[in-house]
Amino acid sequence: MQQQPPRWADRFLRWYCNPDLIEEIQGDIYELYEREVTIYSLRKANLLFIWNVMRFFRWSNIKKSNSKYQSNQLSMFKNYFVIGLRNIRKQWTTSLINVLGLSIAIGLALTTFIFIDQQLNMDSFHTKRNSIYQVINTVQEGDSDLARWGDSPIVLGPQAILDHSVIKDFTRIEFRYGNLRRGDYVFNEFMSFVDPSYLKMFDFPIKYGNRSALEEKKNIVIGEETALKYFGQEDPMGQQMSIKFSNGVIQQYVVGAVLDKQPDNASFGFEIMLPMDNFFDLRFKDNYDWAYFTDATFIELHEGADPRALEELFMSYKELQNQSDSRWTITDFELLSLDGLGTEAFDIQESVATAGHPAGRLALGGLSVILLLLACFNYMNIAVASATKRLKEIALRKVMGSDRRQIIYQFMLENFIQVVLAMMVGILLSYYFLLPGFSYMVPINVPFVFSSWGAMFGFFGTLLLIIGLLSGGYPALYISRFQPVSIFRGKEKFGSKSIFSRVLLGFQFFFAFSTIVGSFIFVDNANYMAKRDWGYDPEGILSIPVANSQEYQTLRKAAMEKPEIMSVTGTQGHISRNSTYTTVSRLDNDFKAYVYRVGPDYGHVMGLRLKAGRFFEKDKATDLANGAYVNEKFVKQVGWDDPIGKTFTYDSSRYNVLGVVEDFHYYTFWVDIEPVFFLMVPEEDFKYLVVKSEPDKLVEVDKYLLGVWPSISPNDPYDKVYQEDAMNGFHEENRANIVIISFIAGLAIILACLGLFGLLSFNINRRLKEFSVRKVLGAQSSEIIRVASREYVWVLTIAFVLGAPTGFMMITQLINMIYPDPKQAGALPFIIAILIVVVTVIITISGQIVRATQVNPSENLRAE
Amino acid sequence: MRGSYLGEFEELVLLTVGSLYKEAYGVAIMDEIEAQTERSVNVSAVHASLKRLEAKGYVTSYMGGATNERGGRRKRFFELTMNGKKVLDESMALRTQLYNKIPNIAYNFSY
Numbered sequence: 001m002q003q004q005p006p007r008w009a010d011r012f013l014r015w016y017c018n019p020d021l022i023e024e025i026q027g028d029i030y031e032l033y034e035r036e037v038t039i040y041s042l043r044k045a046n047l048l049f050i051w052n053v054m055r056f057f058r059w060s061n062i063k064k065s066n067s068k069y070q071s072n073q074l075s076m077f078k079n080y081f082v083i084g085l086r087n088i089r090k091q092w093t094t095s096l097i098n099v100l101g102l103s104i105a106i107g108l109a110l111t112t113f114i115f116i117d118q119q120l121n122m123d124s125f126h127t128k129r130n131s132i133y134q135v136i137n138t139v140q141e142g143d144s145d146l147a148r149w150g151d152s153p154i155v156l157g158p159q160a161i162l163d164h165s166v167i168k169d170f171t172r173i174e175f176r177y178g179n180l181r182r183g184d185y186v187f188n189e190f191m192s193f194v195d196p197s198y199l200k201m202f203d204f205p206i207k208y209g210n211r212s213a214l215e216e217k218k219n220i221v222i223g224e225e226t227a228l229k230y231f232g233q234e235d236p237m238g239q240q241m242s243i244k245f246s247n248g249v250i251q252q253y254v255v256g257a258v259l260d261k262q263p264d265n266a267s268f269g270f271e272i273m274l275p276m277d278n279f280f281d282l283r284f285k286d287n288y289d290w291a292y293f294t295d296a297t298f299i300e301l302h303e304g305a306d307p308r309a310l311e312e313l314f315m316s317y318k319e320l321q322n323q324s325d326s327r328w329t330i331t332d333f334e335l336l337s338l339d340g341l342g343t344e345a346f347d348i349q350e351s352v353a354t355a356g357h358p359a360g361r362l363a364l365g366g367l368s369v370i371l372l373l374l375a376c377f378n379y380m381n382i383a384v385a386s387a388t389k390r391l392k393e394i395a396l397r398k399v400m401g402s403d404r405r406q407i408i409y410q411f412m413l414e415n416f417i418q419v420v421l422a423m424m425v426g427i428l429l430s431y432y433f434l435l436p437g438f439s440y441m442v443p444i445n446v447p448f449v450f451s452s453w454g455a456m457f458g459f460f461g462t463l464l465l466i467i468g469l470l471s472g473g474y475p476a477l478y479i480s481r482f483q484p485v486s487i488f489r490g491k492e493k494f495g496s497k498s499i500f501s502r503v504l505l506g507f508q509f510f511f512a513f514s515t516i517v518g519s520f521i522f523v524d525n526a527n528y529m530a531k532r533d534w535g536y537d538p539e540g541i542l543s544i545p546v547a548n549s550q551e552y553q554t555l556r557k558a559a560m561e562k563p564e565i566m567s568v569t570g571t572q573g574h575i576s577r578n579s580t581y582t583t584v585s586r587l588d589n590d591f592k593a594y595v596y597r598v599g600p601d602y603g604h605v606m607g608l609r610l611k612a613g614r615f616f617e618k619d620k621a622t623d624l625a626n627g628a629y630v631n632e633k634f635v636k637q638v639g640w641d642d643p644i645g646k647t648f649t650y651d652s653s654r655y656n657v658l659g660v661v662e663d664f665h666y667y668t669f670w671v672d673i674e675p676v677f678f679l680m681v682p683e684e685d686f687k688y689l690v691v692k693s694e695p696d697k698l699v700e701v702d703k704y705l706l707g708v709w710p711s712i713s714p715n716d717p718y719d720k721v722y723q724e725d726a727m728n729g730f731h732e733e734n735r736a737n738i739v740i741i742s743f744i745a746g747l748a749i750i751l752a753c754l755g756l757f758g759l760l761s762f763n764i765n766r767r768l769k770e771f772s773v774r775k776v777l778g779a780q781s782s783e784i785i786r787v788a789s790r791e792y793v794w795v796l797t798i799a800f801v802l803g804a805p806t807g808f809m810m811i812t813q814l815i816n817m818i819y820p821d822p823k824q825a826g827a828l829p830f831i832i833a834i835l836i837v838v839v840t841v842i843i844t845i846s847g848q849i850v851r852a853t854q855v856n857p858s859e860n861l862r863a864e
Numbered sequence: 865m866r867g868s869y870l871g872e873f874e875e876l877v878l879l880t881v882g883s884l885y886k887e888a889y890g891v892a893i894m895d896e897i898e899a900q901t902e903r904s905v906n907v908s909a910v911h912a913s914l915k916r917l918e919a920k921g922y923v924t925s926y927m928g929g930a931t932n933e934r935g936g937r938r939k940r941f942f943e944l945t946m947n948g949k950k951v952l953d954e955s956m957a958l959r960t961q962l963y964n965k966i967p968n969i970a971y972n973f974s975y
């Protein structure tokens with residue numbers, strides 16, 4: 001009895017093997033098997049058989065299904081390519097629509113990608129970024145929730161490097177404001193005290209000087225911009241500069257190094273750096289212990305050190321810190337890699353790094369993907385519709401021996417040609433318009449660079465593949481399915497009643513409607529916010545910081561001499577410039593509030609609106625000692641019915657409420673109004689001089705005060721602020737939001753209209769004979785318009801009914817998220833959105849519809 | 865045609881094809897190589913070599929008649945071509961030539 005080898009192996013061999021070779025290969029394997037069965041066990045023979053089958057599984061033996069066509073495959077591709085180019089030329093309007101729509105979407109996607117790529121690769125220019133960590137503390141403050149803070153105890157760094165040998169180096173960063181002076185130039189500047197290792201740990205590019213500049217205690221290191229501001233074309237190196245700090249101490253420095261322009265993807269970096277030792281010399285405090293938090297501590301670990309293990313060891317410092325300060329207690333230490341700083345910064349309180357919130361990246365990325373999808377839908381729709389013109393070509397190709405796969409190749413290739421074209425246009429669009437525009441809108445500079453070659457090729461490769469397959473795949477599969485016989489017999493009717501293409505069109509308009517409605521509601525709301533009442537009267541108010549009461553007195557006297565100035569007052573705290581966020585208590589209820597310490601006339605001058613009670617009286621000792629007025633939110637927070645005369649505790653003193661003012665916005669509408677209270681300070685404590693004049697006289701007043709300033713205070717800058725500019729930051733952000741959201745809505749509607757136009761023009765072309773016959777039989781133009789546009793009216797209506805409420809709901813949520821107290825949306829945005837879409841749709845299709853009504857029956861019907 | 869370079873295993877197969885004369889087919893060649901060189905050879909490697917040799921024009925092949933073993937499948941027999949013979953001669957000549965050049969001194973192996 002003959003043994004049979006394993007059947008599955010035999011079948012596998014027959015499946016893969018080239019039929020020309022199967023006989024000899026199978027014969028040899030069988031011959032071997034028959035012999036082996038007699039020598040070895042059946043099991044071993046079977047295993048050897050399988051082994052042989054596997055060994056024959058090599059490229060040269062594998063079946064190549066279309067080996068018949070191998071010889072002319074290349075020339076066929078050349079043919080497809082030529083035909084593809086000819087088709088683009090022949091149907092140039094459609095091709096233009098395709099390429100334009102796709103390229104806009106690609107340009108946008110590219111812009112978004114570059115932005116997100118930059119955001120995710122912040123600080124990559126620091127070569128030691130993988131061994132540098134910032135000490136992040138999880139902090140419990142009073143009864144509030146835990147929060148991650150970038151601030152850390154100032155003594156932590158020096159202590160840790162002594163205790164733990166894995167730490168190679170550390171640097172602290174302490175922020176201060178000071179008046180930097182060089183000759184006649186004095187400006188109030190933001191500066192940072194850092195440890196000497198700062199320049200060695202980080203790789204900020206240096207223009208002049210070297211990285212050991214900070215080791216010299218009296219050296220100051222400045223950035224390029226600061227150098228230009230103070231020295232112009234002069235060489236800043238070795239020049240003298242002095243700084244006056246808020247406690248009045250003046251320190252002398254010599255410029256030790258100048259930094260070059262910061263890389264665009266730096267999440268932090270400073271213009272003015274001073275050696276840390278000078279900070280201790282300033283003696284803001286007598287003793288810096290675990291209770292004093294500096295703005296940041298970075299540590300550098302030795303190669304291969306484990307940051308997680310070090311975190312555990314740091315826990316011993318927790319006790320030390322907790323003993324020093326019981327109200328602000330660290331519960332956990334975390335070592336955050338510099339590599340992750342840019343992406344984590346949004347979640348860290350008072351982080352030195354500035355970085356975007358991931359929600360922004362998500363929203364932008366999501367929108368780009370949706371727009372890209374819309375452009376792909378356009379392509380699919382138009383490609384399917386335009387294939388009606390090429391049915392005979394397809395049928396003929398099939399008759400001549402093309403199989404389905406080749407038709408698919410052909411259409412995919414044509415599609416790839418257009419996608420590549422669109423990609424090139426998209427890159428140009430992004431490079432010249434979209435990215436510079438976007439970069440202008442956002443507070444950071446986004447250059448046209450990728451973080452790596454991998455990211456670049458990955459992006460373009462994925463894009464080409466996805467767009468090519470998505471937008472070209474469906475038309476190619478759909479078109480290649482038709483049978484030549486039915487095409488030649490004229491049986492094949494398609495494109496006209498395709499549900500799929502209508503769904504796609506519907507989706508496009510769904511998105512267009514929702515973004516249009518959404519953007520109108522958003523813009524409406526943003527405009528409303530911009531014009532909102534501030535809760536006080538900022539017009540005509542100017543504030544100037546003063547160093548001491550003598551300066552205040554002199555300036556006040558000078559101001560009184562100017563008749564245009566209606567009133568002058570002094571204050572320590574000032575709305576939008578100086579307030580303290582603190583904790584107050586009423587009975588056993590603790591809550592957070594802003595405190596402004598102001599002069600007696602402050603409320604009058606600023607135009608705060610009294611709701612009840614009174615402001616401070618100038619010479620009343622009790623007002624100075626324990627008087628206060630509060631805002632409405634404060635009253636609401638405590639729950640008073642009649643607040644006048646009630647008391648609260650702040651900083652272990654008890655205060656009487658004298659009056660209540662209307663709620664006002666301090667510097668932005670983004671945040672909720674919080675409880676605010678005003679206390680009175682004596683003249684010795686005034687930090688600002690506030691003047692009020694007629695709004696149109698304010699510039700003149702400003703000039704006058706600037707003129708007298710140098711004789712009063714040569715060491716300090718004339719650092720005036722127009723109160724009306726207090727919300728400039730808010731307005732800029734608001735404007736940027738409006739532009740970005742309108743732009744996206746505009747793109748959505750342009751893409752949708754391009755799609756509609758393409759589809760409509762094809763369908764009208766296809767139905768020209770039908771319209772001609774209708775005309776011959778006596779149809780009116782109105783009748784033809786109705787017939788030609790009927791199916792689209794339905795699609796648009798459904799898209800609107802679904803899209804408008806979706807847009808409304810989504811944008812309302814967004815608005816509620818970013819604006820604390822939004823306007824209720826009215827019907828107007830809906831009406832405007834409908835109008836806009838209807839008008840654009842009419843403009844888009846009117847030309848085509850008119851063409852349909854003006855068909856000349858004799859021309860169209862004569863052909864047959 | 866690909867390059868005329870002859871690999872070591874190819875040369876072995878080519879020699880075996882020549883020596884087996886009319887009886888050279890996959891399994892027979894494999895057996896002969898195994899018998900002569902005492903090294904284990906897989907039949908798929910022999911097939912691959914034969915295909916390359918055929919592409920280079922050193923062997924030709926034809927299908928034999930139906931057989932009783934191997935499920936009645938035919939064998940593909942291989943024969944040396946003129947070119948195949950020539951390349952074997954050349955390789956042989958080269959070896960002899962080089963071999964003769966080895967001076968006697970080279971035999972004085974000193975361990």
